Amino acid sequence: MSAYTLRPIGRVESVLTDRSGAPRQPDEGAPDAWLVFDDVYAPALDGLAPGLDVLLLTWLDRADRDTLAVHPRGDAARPLTGVFATRAPDRPNPIGLHDVHILAVDGPRVHVRHLEAIDGTPILDVKPHLAPGG
Amino acid sequence: MSAYTLRPIGRVESVLTDRSGAPRQPDEGAPDAWLVFDDVYAPALDGLAPGLDVLLLTWLDRADRDTLAVHPRGDAARPLTGVFATRAPDRPNPIGLHDVHILAVDGPRVHVRHLEAIDGTPILDVKPHLAPGG
Numbered sequence A, B: 001m002s003a004y005t006l007r008p009i010g011r012v013e014s015v016l017t018d019r020s021g022a023p024r025q026p027d028e029g030a031p032d033a034w035l036v037f038d039d040v041y042a043p044a045l046d047g048l049a050p051g052l053d054v055l056l057l058t059w060l061d062r063a064d065r066d067t068l069a070v071h072p073r074g075d076a077a078r079p080l081t082g083v084f085a086t087r088a089p090d091r092p093n094p095i096g097l098h099d100v101h102i103l104a105v106d107g108p109r110v111h112v113r114h115l116e117a118i119d120g121t122p123i124l125d126v127k128p129h130l131a132p133g134g
Helices: A039-045 B039-045
Strands: A004-006 A010-013 A033-037 A053-059 A095-106 A109-113 A122-128 B004-006 B010-013 B033-037 B053-059 B095-106 B109-113 B122-128
Touching: A033 A039, A033 A122, A053 B095, A095 B053, A095 B122, A122 B095, B033 B039, B033 B122
Parallel strands: none
Antiparallel strands: A004 B004, A010 A033, A010 A122, A033 A109, A053 A095, A053 A122, A095 A109, B010 B033, B010 B122, B033 B109, B053 B095, B053 B122, B095 B109
């Protein structure tokens, strides 16, 4: 099959700097963070505003792309499970999907609540939520 | 910034063959479809089963990656909006995000309900839903 090339459109700025210290889910103590977009993408941000909840897609560039099965949450007592049935970061295409609440927009910088991605994580896309029932 | 390479892990098999005929949302008449994974990824599917709702990530390989703003739903009466505030397929990294219900699993083939992706669309990832509040 063909391969496709991602173009990172920005980076996460966060106090989280280490994957081992990162919470597994945002409600487990993830800090607020900044999404810093390349200036060229400023027109694509038009319409984002404080108070909106959006989906953030990132590239988990520290992930192991050859992992196909894991013990969920790293717990050896839980049975080995295919990565497509888990949210483990290690997977063939390690795309991170984060539900974030926008706190502020300052030009190409967007401040969001509770993001579990670590500092420097490449940003791929931002989307509104799926439509109800969609 | 660095670029990253996606490895398609399978393809969509659908009766939809033409982007212009594809519904914009799955509740607008999208047909059931098959997700056909490369055999090498079979271990990553372990844990997927009929009745589960999962998120499917695809690469919208017909999209225009240089589009930064659109009229939502192609309606010229609606104001030009940044693509990150819309679900338009045209965007810098055209990753499709689809909420699908699994009807059947047959080895590396997974049958899903109401998928608006067209035939041949590359598959990137499958994930469980975001945790409530996550």
